[in-house]
Amino acid sequence: MPVVYPASDHEPAETEHPVASLAFPFYDGYRMAFPSPPDAVAGADVVHAHTPFGLGLAAVRLARRNDAPLVATYHTPTAEYAEYVGPDAVTGAVRRASERYERWFLSRADLVLTPSERTRREVRALGVDTPVEAMPNGVDTDRFQPTDPxxxxxxxxxxxxxxxxxxxxxxxxxxxxxxxxxxxxxxxxxxxxxxxxxxxxxxxxxxxxxxxxxxxxxxxxxxxxxxxxxxxxxxxxxxxxxxxxxxxxxxxxxxxxxxxxxxxxxxxxxxxxxxxxxxxxxxxxxxxxxxxxxxxxxxxxxxxxxxxxxxxxxxxxxxxxxxxxxxxxx
CATH class of the missing domain: 3.40.50.2000 (Glycogen Phosphorylase B;)
Incomplete structure (x- = not known):
């Protein structure tokens, strides 16, 4: 399964495709990818987005181009980070803008997945009219097991x-x-x-x-x-x-x-x-x-x-x- 991600210092495997990206100026350690799917993933049966931003927009374009279902997993409530991207005076405006954008993006998916039932309810509260289901991600229990420390x-x-x-x-x-x-x-x-x-x-x-x-x-x-x-x-x-x-x-x-x-x-x-x-x-x-x-x-x-x-x-x-x-x- 092809995986598309913002380019960084990670060395991609054969099925991994980095997209040009820029450092996010308001939150250290995050990168914003350009909203363009790479040619290597031009065809897709199902498109699954894990972000509403650059790569999320690329996923919308790729799904439309292939007439394929778009699945979006809602990982992070971006409005919760509003106070970290600007002065207190604009926190409320940033929060409201984040919620409007999330509602717009998620409503374009055919299915929205959330990692928990509580997060599913939060997405519903945003006014998203797409089907929303809770589906926990799970962990690699082959790797994560009791180990002699x-x-x-x-x-x-x-x-x-x-x-x-x-x-x-x-x-x-x-x-x-x-x-x-x-x-x-x-x-x-x-x-x-x-x-x-x-x-x-x-x-x-x-x-x-x-x-x-x-x-x-x-x-x-x-x-x-x-x-x-x-x-x-x-x-x-x-x-x-x-x-x-x-x-x-x-x-x-x-x-x-x-x-x-x-x-x-x-x-x-x-x-x-x-x-x-x-x-x-x-x-x-x-x-x-x-x-x-x-x-x-x-x-x-x-x-x-x-x-x-x-x-x-x-x-x-x-x-x-x-x-x-x-x-x-x-």
Whole structure:
């Protein structure tokens, strides 16, 4: 299956096709592709867009050109990022413009998929009249499985004899990672951050100010991720804007429970009392209690996480998606 993506420093495989792109000026790390499908994918039976922007517009053109169904997966509510792309005075206008654009784009698809039921309801609330269905993405359970973390701990100089609380992903301000440091200040544990992003410097300063033993590992090789998750006693996830929270599922697949905010898709991704615990957004003492409960119940929660692996596998998600493609083609 051909995959089209914004050109970057990634070396494309035979079926991967980069499109010329520019750095997005308002959000570090994102790139905007030109809205033109490459000649190598001139013919298509089904076109599936994973962004409403440059490549999303290219997908609309390609689907029309081939009289093919257009499927759009809604990954990110762009309006939620309005406060990060301009001064406060224009946040409301940016949010409204984002919602109008999303409604316009999604209404041109034959089917809209969302990674969670809550996100499906949010898309419906935008006024989209296209069929909208919740279809979780799933995780690669062949890759993400319980792994001996001994070598990983030694390689990154992490303690093997005390609790580890961790997070991996983009260090963006919208992720509210400062809440994790505030909650961890009352827990006898080391906090481990994987990944990077614009908020990292402020997070490092906050950790120092709070006296939290926080380790910032930066970007990790994908091969290291199962050991990273397996090394943690609890994965902590304070971001309220997730449409699925894939890293929470990856952690669960490795047998690691999650303490996460009861907001966005994490309300569904985390099964409270089974694969982790929820807390109310902004409730730092509640976050601390969720972390402590997950630490106390780690063994039972880990067993539950491992038992749930077949339900969250990417193989199951692919089977569902392929069946839906066939239905669209009649």
């Amino acid at each position: 001994t070598a990983f701990l030694a390689a990154h100089d992490l303690p093997a004899d005390e609790p580890l609380i961790g997070y991996t992903g983009r260090h963006g301000y919208e992720k509210r990672l400062g809440d994790l440091l505030a909650a961890a200040a009352g827990v006898d544990a080391t906090v481990v951050f994987g990944g990077d992003g614009p908020a990292r410097g402020d997070l490092e300063a906050e950790a120092d100010a709070r006296g939290v033993d926080a380790r910032f590992l930066g970007f990790l090789d994908r091969e290291e991720m199962p050991a990273f998750y397996s090394a943690l006693d609890v994965f902590a996830f304070p971001s309220p804007i997730e449409t699925e929270g894939l890293v929470a599922l990856e952690a669960n697949a490795c047998g690691t429970p999650v303490a996460g905010v009861d907001a966005g898709a994490l309300s569904e991704t985390i099964i409270d009392g089974t694969t982790g615990y929820h807390y109310d957004a902004g409730d730092i003492p509640g976050f601390r209690r969720a972390i402590r409960r997950a630490l106390d119940d780690r063994d039972t929660l880990a067993e539950n996480c491992v038992a749930r692996r077949p339900d969250i596998s990417v193989g199951r998600a692919i089977d569902r998606l392929a069946a839906r493609y066939r239905e669209l083609l009649g």
